[in-house]
Amino acid sequence: MGCLDKLPYEVILRNSSFSECRDYLKKNFSEIYTVSPGYKIFDVHIIGVPPVTIALDGNMVIFPFTKPCHGTFLVKVESKEEAFRLRKTSK
Secondary structure, rough: OOEEEEEEEEEEEEOOOHHHHHHHHHHOOOOEEEOOOEEEEOOEOOOOOOEEEEEEOEEEEEEEEEEEEEEEEEEEEEOHHHHHHHHOOOO
């Protein structure tokens, strides 16, 4: 894919810090994973302050995404494949 704009995504938080995203995820979701900056999801490398936190809710993948010149957003994208891959590689 390579571009978040080509995915049907929902913005949960706008113009947030990585700490705010991490706190929101830990407070609102029970299935939490931490990855290093550079982790590739949806063919996009996540950048951020480690540890980068990603949550799963069924097939929904919730993660911080930084758009250059626009800031950091917490977004939610449905993807059975990415949820499966994250669960598999993080065990």
